[in-house]
């Protein structure tokens with residue numbers, strides 16, 4: 001990824017710009033446009049989305065933690081309901097952590113945290129390592145591979161299925177349902193995409209109802225059984241809540257991780273390590289992971305609703321109920337917070353990022369995502385040190401889920 005390419009962003013007024021999110025020049029390299037946005041001080045207005053955007057690291061980081069902003073509009077400013085052809089999709093979101101705010105969010109998040117304890121995540125280390133080796137065993141002899149489908153995709157979905165205690169034979173269905181459902185979050189989906197997302201939701205809900213019934217009669221020590229176990233407590237989760245939580249864990253749990261693994265591999269191959277010891281210590285490998293998360297994150301845009309009138313800066317005041325965009329990818333490349341922000345530098349002293357969010361909705365899966373990344377990268381680069389790109393990596397036509405279409409590599 002180079003930032004010296006031109007940006008298709010056009011300034012209309014001092015802070016208003018036009019930029020088609022489906023322009024390939026943009027989604028292949030959004031960082032060139034972020035560089036343009038950073039030239040203006042304070043929030044900038046994206047005409048195609050009709051929203052003020054925060055692009056600075058401090059501004060985005062503070063807004064994620066600011067109680068005057070939430071994922072839901074304040075009372076009296078209800079969100080536009082989903083159309084009826086998305087009825088079942090809406091059902092999966094009803095109790096999603098991402099569709100709740102305190103106090104409802106606090107209760108459910110606490111229940112999820114209790115089931116999703118770090119001890120359980122850490123105990124996955126050797127299993128994830130074995131899984132990474134098994135994937136490489138399948139393609140090593142051929143001298144080439146398409147790493148997105150052969151490596152980055154199977155690891156996260158298998159890991160989350162094992163954590164939940166869902167049969168691994170169902171991972172193909174889980175992937176297909178998840179791909180269809182996340183289209184609704186791209187804000188550029190077609191009517192057919194929405195119908196597909198709703199059908200996927202129907203199948204996913206049916207599957208999970210069957211899984212809940214089967215765990216109820218034959219519990220194990222996995223996450224789904226633990227959530228069912230919590231139902232015996234006075235504020236325990238309902239079946240509908242468990243279904244929403246599990247769907248969010250499955251969708252969030254692999255879609256972002258797949259693309260972060262792909263983006264990270266490409267970043268590292270394009271900027272080969274100057275330190276051959278990267279993969280020999282956990283601490284150093286964790287620094288590589290942190291820089292990969294900053295340098296080329298998979299999720300670039302989240303929104304928040306103002307809960308009251310807010311003065312965003314001296315010139316920009318927004319009223320209660322207004323939705324604003326937080327550009328996480330831009331914040332990670334903010335020239336005010338990072339020296340040589342567009343350079344991949346594992347030894348940076350200003351290491352930081354907002355790729356996993358912050359505040360109330362900070363990523364529940366952050367420890368798992370970082371563990372998967374550390375193992376997936378270490379095992380791959382240790383086993384195939386001569387790996388090179390076989391073709392230039394191309395990003396998918398999806399600005400919100402910034403990830404590669406394919407990652408073709410070869411080695412000798």
Ligand code: HEM
Nearest residue numbers: 097098252253256257260302355356357361363364365369
């Ligand atoms: C590299 C991979 C990942 C990235 C970049 C990522 C990023 C994020 C971000 C930015 C948020 C906050 C959204 C907001 O504030 O509006 C979030 C929330 C969340 N993530 Fe992740 N995530 C990753 C992996 C995972 C994994 C592996 C899981 C679970 C297995 C997971 C589960 C969740 C959940 C449940 C939430 C909602 C938390 C809440 O609303 O309280 N994520 N993630």
